[in-house]
Amino acid sequence: MADAGHRTALVSGAGNGLGRAIAVALAGAGHRVVLTGRRREPLEATAGLLGADTRVATVDVADAASVEALAAELADEQISVLVNNAGVPGPVKPLGEIEPDEWDDVFAVNVRGMYLMCRAFLPPMLERGAGDIINLASVSGKRPLALRTPYTASKMAVIGLTTTLGAEVGPRGVRVNSLSPGPVRGERMARNFRLEAQQLGVSEAEAEARFASRATLGRLVEEHEVGAAVVAMLQMTGLHCADIDLSAGMVAR
Template sequence: MTAAGGTTVGAAGGGGLLAGAVAAVTGAGTGIGREIALRLAAEGADVVLTGRSTGPMEEVAGQVRAGGRRALVVPMDLRDPASIRAAAEAAEAEFGRVDVLVNNSGVGGPSKPMWEIDPEEWEDTFRVNVTGTFLACRAFLPGMVARRSGSVVVIGSVTGKRPLVNRTPYAASKTALIGMVRTLAWELGPHGVRVNLVSPGGVEGERIEWVLQQQAQARGITVEEARADFAEGSPLKRLVPAGDVAHAVAWLASPRSASVTGDDLNVSAGLVMY
């Protein structure tokens, strides 16, 4: 079965990079999260799908099951610590463990000059992107630590390393994730758990279209011109398919990257190289 973006669920058959693993993905119903969940399942993992909208996640779960893997849909809001704890408990109850945690959920935040941003808008961006990641790790990591095995992958952004006009809260929150991942890798290393970050560039889909519209408006140019300028900044002269991000996540989650931790992998068509 082929999902949007090219992921073939069940293509890995009985093997795959993650054969027999259990992976939890936040924000698994749409966009990058959907593609990640389907890729992990294609690589042999059973998947815990978490997020606020259960309808899209049930559709993803149906594709996972059709490919021969198990799927559990759990409502979870990164603004609500109790729901995060409940999701971790549900995953443990259903599968007995979680081997991989993919912190994908995030919000774009406001798009306007910093001096026009309301404190509530700033706080909400950090509440989801940074504190939400902290709370998910806090809920899911004890089991990995106890088993002395696991992999955590956090979805950051190249905007955490390069400017994006009128997106200060988003940029600051994504930069914060780099420090979180590097430090957490040191804390978890002695327990056999790895932590890494993936920094996508402009990923094809609804969110980048919104970003391009905001950039075009701020700069007084057309959306087509904004898209061309964005793509021109990379050696490959294009945006990034969501499936490419999912492949990177699957590799970092798997034993193939057993000696990689605390790292930041750019999947940006070369837009960022550091």
């Protein structure tokens, strides 16, 4: 059974974008939030938006020693909610032009990093017989997205990690779910539209319009909607081994 009441939530990649929006939403719902990311300055900026008891810690989720050090640093915390948001967008170009190191860099953060964070923070949850893990996947992992092969492959891997881990730990009281946003308005999508426009020989506005037209609402998802979805998922106590689409209708099933 999930922990009752307001809990301490760890959010990775919380220095900007979706991580910041998720942290703000969790704090607004009454949770204490621990912010993690590679650089302290943006984390401190996020902390300034939250309560005085917000904690900041740096980590490179792709590095096992760094994650182990984070777990040791936070040993005095009862982390009841782990939101694995840290991720990188990867290259925007045809598969044949993607270098092996570029491919590996995407999987190192988006998949290995999620595995390492789960591995580090699961044991106390299992000991208590309660906890929640929410992994950020993407609708890009479930529909074709030209020029984004490593990213889409990594996000499908996140969904597989989520369902399998959930099957392992659900009987011991820990819920594991994934949230698949997209497309979300923000710096990352602006960067993708710019690179896609260069590849296709169109304007950035046209690249964005083409992408948004795939959603039946005809618009991008807003960052605050992703934060609200995370809070809602935590309140749905029967939700487990599930992947939730938040795509403005880009994926319908």
